[in-house]
Amino acid sequence: MIETPAAGGHSAPPRGRMMLDPAGEPVYGPRDEVDLGKVAALGLPFWLAGGYGTSGGLGRAWAAGAEGIQVGSAFALCRESGLDPGLRRRLREQAASGALQVRNDPRASPTGFPFKVAAVAGTLSEQEVYQARPRLCDLGYLRTPYQKADGSIGYRCPPSQWTPMCVRAARRRRRPTAAACATDCSPR
Ligand SMILES: Cc1cc2nc3c(=O)[nH]c(=O)nc-3n(C[C@H](O)[C@H](O)[C@H](O)COP(=O)(O)O)c2cc1C
Structure with missing residues (x-):
């Protein structure tokens, strides 16, 4: 190919x-x-x-x-x-x-490979929408970790929404630490 x-x-x-x-x-x-x-x-x-x-x-x-x-x-x-x-x-x-404008964005994908982004109004292709997006777990484990009042981490993300990385992390019983989550994710 x-x-x-x-x-x-x-x-x-x-x-x-x-x-x-x-x-x-x-x-x-x-x-x-x-x-x-x-x-x-x-x-x-x-x-x-x-x-x-x-x-x-x-x-x-x-x-x-x-x-x-x-x-x-x-x-x-x-x-x-x-x-x-x-x-x-x-x-x-x-x-x-x-x-239709499509840009080859070298930073859009976490893989590091250039990725095509179609410019469509109101979508993440716009800088303002992108910056205002709900922050996801940057560790890539769970999409919406949040910190409970006692400092422990809760997960609202249903398993059906887990990424393959989440599934692997769960299998290894690895969890993001509270400190790591607190840097990027706020309680929801
Ligand atoms: C939305 C989208 C997702 C794609 N995902 C993959 C992928 O996961 N792996 C892959 O090898 N190619 C992927 N491709 C590339 C296609 O397999 C194909 O080689 C390419 O789109 C052909 O060029 P075209 O878009 O001009 O038809 C993707 C293409 C599109 C449009």
Whole structure:
């Protein structure tokens, strides 16, 4: 699977030292370009992703010797995706009118990989909304730890909302300390 930086979701950072353009997005250069001729010459099956989910994309991929394409953004915006219907509609409308702006944000994801952020009014893509968000457990264990009057930590987060990290932490019986929680989480 060969994915260009145009792909939705995470993308690989540029090779070498990460340089940012004036808008704060990673700059990809010649070292990031894929020589599809050389890949095809290996004789192994490959698929192309990142901006190929269009009417002509599959044809371009076949022409380059690929078996097919991997599509993400189009599926995220289709009726069957789990994305909120209102958000999907706004994203599709903005995209259709050519007004949709998507930035490749090198800081948005805790993984450290650049991550696509679509600019949609009233969502976390806006600085003010982001700054005003309810703080979650920065330790990544539980989403809403809070400190009880006696100083112990309570958890309101139902197990159905636990992240895989929460589940692992619970299995190891590790809990964030009161001091650690108090630095970022206030009682709720
Ligand atoms: C919302 C979203 C989430 C994604 N999550 C993952 C993921 O968890 N792992 C992964 O390998 N690729 C992920 N992708 C990338 C897709 O598998 C696919 O390679 C990419 O979206 C193709 O480019 P396109 O968005 O231009 O169609 C994601 C893409 C989107 C849009």
